[in-house]
Amino acid sequence: MPHSPEVAALLERSNRLGSDPRNTNYAGGNTSAKGSATDPVTGAGVELMWVKGSGGDLGTLTEPGLAVLRLDRLRALAQVYPGVDREDEMVPAFDYCLHGKGGAAPSIDTAMHGLVDAPHVDHLHPDSGIALACAADGEKLTAQCFGDTVAWVPWRRPGFQLGLDIAAIKQANPQAIGCILGGHGITAWGATSEECERNALHIIRTAEAFLTNNGRPEPFGPVLDGYLPLPPAERRSRAAALTPLIRSLASTDHPQVGHFTDTPEVLDFLARTEHPRLAALGTSCPDHFLRTKVRPLVLDLPPTTPLEQTTARLRELHTAYRAEYAAYYQRHATPHSPAMRGADPAIVLVPGVGMFSFGKDKQTARVAGEFYLNAINVMHGAEALSTYRPIEESEKFRIEYWELEEAKLRRMPTPKPLATRIALVTGAGSGIGKAIAHRLVAEGACVVIADLNTDNAKAVAEELGGPDKAVAVTVDVTDEQQITAAFEQALLAFGGIDLVVNNAGISLSKPLLQTTAADWDLQHRIMARGSFLVSREAARVMTQQALGGDIIYIASKNAVFAGPNNIAYSATKADQAHQVRLLAAELGEHGIRVNGINPDGVVRGSGIFAAGWGAQRAAVYGIEETELGEYYAQRTLLKREVLPEHVANAVYALTAGDLTHTTGLHIPVDAGVAAAFLR
Template sequence: MTNPTAAELVARSNRLGSDPRITNYAGGNTSAKGTEIDPVTGEPVELLWVKGSGGDLGTLTPAGLSVLRLDRFRGLRDVYPGVDREDEMVAAFDYCLHGKGGATPSIDTAMHALVDAAHVDHLHPDAGIAIATSADGEELTATIYGGRVVWVPWRRPGFQLGLDIAAIKEQNPDAVGCILGGHGITAWGDSSEQCEANSRWIIDTAQAYIDAHGSANPFGDAVPDNAPLPEPERRAKAAALAATIRGIASQDRPMVGHFTDDPRVLEFLAGAKAAQLAEAGTSCPDHFLRTKIKPMLLDLPAGAPVDQSIARLTELHDAYRADYTSYYEAYAAPDSPAMRGADPAIVLVPGVGMFSYGATKQTARVAGEFYLNAINVMRGAEALSTYTPISDEEKFRIEYWALEEAKLQRMPKPRSHQGRIALVTGAASGIGKAIATRLAAEGACVVVADLDAAKASAAAAELGSTDVAVGVAVDVSDAAAVKAAVDAALLAFGGWTWS
């Protein structure tokens, strides 16, 4: 039976995690403190329930919580060797676990355990990160919140950050949370309801201030040559570029693609500051771990011909790889993990939209969602101040952190067809459907093509979400219909393999 405190925590987490303005997929963490009977002593023991490493707040279940004894965890303060060796503390977290099973404790566990509050939320809301990445974020925090929210200078997540926030709460008894420079927010409360209300108040207050006091054109004046193309032309150009861009993103390893022409992306790309902001890169660790530290931006007008765009993308790719290699070499230490690849994860095309890439369709889509979050952050920061992300050196310390590498090594091995895209004709029934089903089961992304659009969509839905399969109508005897199906495959997954 789930402990009532844990059940309440899961419900709060699901509410917060279901709103992309509050936190992004697998971002942030929440916690609650309470008591349970120790089966060994029969006495009450004080526990911490906290979202485990790699979990997602929106879909969190009790199995995704780490459960730790507070007395043991807080005892770690007595053996803490200092910030230069704080990573050593993570191995000690396992010795604080209570009971069997449960999720692996995340690096943020210290923040939740050491802060003297019954409930704690750590989130990555766009409005909050906008304040956190503003050049004068500390002054803005004081102006916006009047002492109820305290500024915390950037520090890499870890045991020391937990100690810092605990001290800030103790020194500011009227505060309900803090802005973490370059990163996000943390809020607390005596009850789950109060903690959630404080989190939402911090976020809503930041957004209201941006709306009331921000400039009307945070991305600079609109550049007419980079205005969004009409939708049919935009989608046609995206399809014409998709295979080339997927090849660019896949030089080091095969990647699956995702495309979006969300109006917020198109507005960003049409602004005079687009190149400057893209070059500045993302700031929140949850963002750049999925998007790389910065995107690749095509520096041609929206109406540039496809062949010219392809030629320029190839040149920019060479420059991007050289730049990323220089970044790695500038900050890598002898014990740093090997460079994981120098290809872009985000490619931006003015007037057309954003292409994002990952090992699977789901990770490709989520990378795009994270960069859209980053665009929203830039919008808010530039509306009030100057967008100022953390330094490249600090980004490297996160991206090539030994703890991050360990998390990557724990990921399951890919299935045999992961990274492959198949367009299967006649796939709504019979042999075609059997082929599509087998390919999807082995990790491929599948375009289910059939004469009957409704049957194609139904068959695709049986295989899973649109991260797994999509249905399209096609008459293979009609050249225009075949091209439309190929374009759909390109826009859905970035490419295809005929079957």
């Protein structure tokens, strides 16, 4: 629970502002409140400031996300400020202003909130405000829009000096309720939390109305001949066809997860004559280009261009992009600059198709795309009123390769072993497949939950954290079209496929003379044929990506052990086991490893056993079905029951990076069945 009314009001205001994308972007902006508290040491009153800490998001901000500082000490920093050339030294000084444990780490904007003489301050990144901030004559437009109630602050990199600038401008303009920060965003203030929020919203909504009422139509120019969007189904099919290559290009320096969007705003921008000029200018707001890089890669071909020609051109453009980015780094780097982090694009724009965005995980990739959509809106507003003029390239570099940004990156946790890896698990709606999906997500992977049972697949995806972690697809592995569609959904959801687990299956337990041809065909269609079809599609995608990959078969100890009354099931498991060897031999040249796992008697949580297989096997052994798990355990060398989680552990062992030189292997997960030892 919040410790004071000021904190409660601040959190409520922050969450309201942050929940509306018209007000600010994800993790963008910060809010603050000042108030009194009791010093726990002296018992005397102390003036404090609560401000959103580094890396937080206003829409989901809670009290632990606030930095808490003593105002007297924070404001005293102005007396020792060494000047703009050394303003970065002030950031570690914030730590000496913290009250108690201080809460979250103070952000670079802390000075703005502390030095501005107002009890409540909101700093936000609304598209409408940034459109004015990034217009060539933004200062004049701001005066036209607001009169003297909103001041203009020329561009300055976020930091201590910007806080001093805003404080001075507020003092010189007592009638002002806030300001437009050139090339950046807006700041508003108020005597109460309600007044501050009201002022912030007034600036945002007034700017929106000003753009609407005064902007010229079609600021991006007329439609380019041949650049209209493809029809929806064709558009998404084209996107899926391009995704493996585009992700491969974007992952040249570091593996990336992808996101695809084809919103009307993106498609309209890419259909217009001015999009090449504007895209080349890059984004402006620091929050934008830190996530999107200074400019995107833009395909310069219409969407109906033959696919082979399109892919060849993308490769050429990627080579040029990397050279241009390296030159950008060399133009502005100093001996003290951090090393270049990577020269691949974070945003790839394909006219008529949409936008591909990339990051270290799905959320980062999705947010990068959202930020470029913000940038499109900003360009639209600035061009409607004036000319879009982002901050200078040298200033962008100063922020992108700011030592403070580098320090923030160093503070980030070590990536999990399967970070950036995208998995598709068949039969993942229950049992072994569900356990595998849980383990893969826990280790950092994004997972496609593929299952014949749509409700089960959706339930698993939801419990794993939703679309930034897992998505559900309905697929019958005997149907080639459904498999193709499932992979297309995976590509559009996460940008690619790195790891496939063939787990879907059924089991029919019958003696030879009671096994019909239909039983045999069904068993083989689902498991032998199904895993072949899934692996074939996986290999197609993985070879296009050229990033290697893993294909795992969940086979069975029955692949090598001859048990009674099990001809159809055991024969198809033997088929799968040999597929492992055959595909390992064929796909190794592409860096694709193929391995298998041979479980035994996974009863608990198993959809197969619950669907009748358990009762059938129990009848064969002359025991109660409830005793089956213990029965299987007692016939093993270790006398332990095999659970779905144990199979998931083996999948992790094969794919997490320690067995990089292993392919064509079958790992027994059977607690020790001597008759099933591999020979």
